[in-house]
Amino acid sequence: MHYHLLLTQRCNLECSYCGGTREAEHMEVEYSIEALRSFIAKDPSPVIAFYGGEPLLRLELMEQVMDAIPATYILHTNGVLLHKVKPRYLRRFHTVLISIDGRREVTDAYRGRGVYDRIIKNARRARKHFRGDLIARMVASLRSDIYEDVLHLARLGIFDHVHWQLDFELFWDGGSEIAREWLRSYNAGITKLVREWVSEMQRGELLGLVPFIGITKTLLTRNPAKLRCGAGVDFFAISPSGEITLCPVTPEYEFMRVGSIFDTSPEELKNCASLKEPCASCDLLWVCGGRCLFINLAKEWVGERGYALICSTVRHLVGELSAALPEIKRMIKEGAVPEKAFSYPEINNDCEVVP
Ligand code: SF4
Ligand code: SF4
Structure with missing residues (x-):
């Protein structure tokens, strides 16, 4: 099964469509790696996707999880701190998704001045070590021209794939x-x-x-x-408190909460x-x-x-x-x-x- 691990709720950007750092009761991971390890160990083929907030704000924790738990790994990042990831960890990811919204003026308008150039520089650098699937993940909103922005990213020669979400x-x-x-x-x-x-x-x-x-x-x-994302089927999110939700978005909704790493098994979650x-x-x-x-x-x-x-x-x-x-x-x-x-x-x- 597939788990989104929210390493922190903090973020180092304040994208206009996101509203920046979400104030949450549990901002940082509160469970031990051992507790996570024993939950994941019950799954024969786990996929762990690091997510946030911005997961690379908890780089050391990310490395500790990768050292302790055998799994297929995915990273979701805004790319600003990607240069800090050591090549030996970078090489272990199956997929790295970098949030970038298209052309420089569009990305910077949503994500902040200078962000586009930082992402591109870090993505090019990552490309030297990372042989997996590098995906540009866009949010399309009022400033986007879907034709121009998608083609711009697809033709940069950096990303293997471009995905967008409205x-x-x-x-x-x-x-x-x-x-x-x-x-x-x-x-x-x-x-x-x-x-x-x-x-x-x-x-x-x-x-x-x-x-x-x-x-x-x-x-x-x-x-x-x-359901393509797999939410509630074979895809779940683990919040910093250890609570398990149907997906990483809006964990504050009661109906999204379906268990916890302390008392729920992956098998019980399947198709819930x-x-x-x-x-x-x-x-x-x-x-x-x-x-x-x-x-x-x-x-x-x-x-x-x-x-x-x-x-x-x-x-x-x-x-x-x-x-x-x-x-x-x-x-x-x-x-x-x-x-x-x-x-x-x-x-x-x-x-x-x-x-
Ligand atoms: S499956 Fe649902 S979201 Fe998709 S087109 Fe039909 S009603 Fe709309
Ligand atoms: S927000 Fe919707 S599409 Fe995205 S993971 Fe959650 S349920 Fe799936």
Whole structure:
């Protein structure tokens, strides 16, 4: 199973869409490594993703966990302290996800002046030692141009993949008129981006755009997708207090709490939550997977209008990729692009696939 380990709730940035350091009752890890080790030891194939806050603010603790617990490791970081990670630890990660929102002006507007340059410098440096999957993880919000920002990151020659997630504040309480307007331009950008992605394939290159690859894989195989992030199925978060939640977002909601490392076993957690309506009977569930368990369980957060807005972006994206499918199939058949290139991700690598 897959565990997000929140090493701290503190952060060294104050991104505009996040609000900076969250004031929480349990800011720092309170359990012992031995307690964590004995919980994880009951899982035959654990994946541990370091998360925060900014996990690299607790670099020593991260190293101690990696020294003590055999697991597949993933790191989520804002990249500002990435240069501090020793090469021998860096090499052990299966995947490193760096938060970066696109072009310099967009990233700096969301994350702070000078952050883009620091991230790029550290990512280039990390690339020298790290041979795993380096993913640029974007938040797309009102300042983003999805076409420009995604292509910018995909063509830097640093990242293997680019994944993005829509800022959920856009959907809050049904979405403001400004947000609705922006989402119209987002959908238009997706149309352009799918065309460019297919054109690149025709020129012999598969751009590593995670949402496109992941959804195309489902369309090709027609194997129904599960909830892509795996929350409540085989993916959980461990908060600094040792409490286990369905996902790392909003642990303050009572219904998100499902156990603790002190008295719950991984086996008891498996499949402990499932999607409700409208996802449960949606005609697109087999491709979408349900998008987000938290929003599904806390629908009042976005309201019916907000939910419909989220689904409209999913329908648009799936519609554009379905329209491109015959051409993609043709290229696979003629050997222009290998079908196995769409067998991604090989493990749940913290990309929810559907933005
Ligand atoms: S399209 Fe909307 S309703 Fe349908 S499965 Fe996805 S999130 Fe749920
Ligand atoms: S997609 Fe939703 S449920 Fe899944 S990890 Fe993200 S916030 Fe949590």
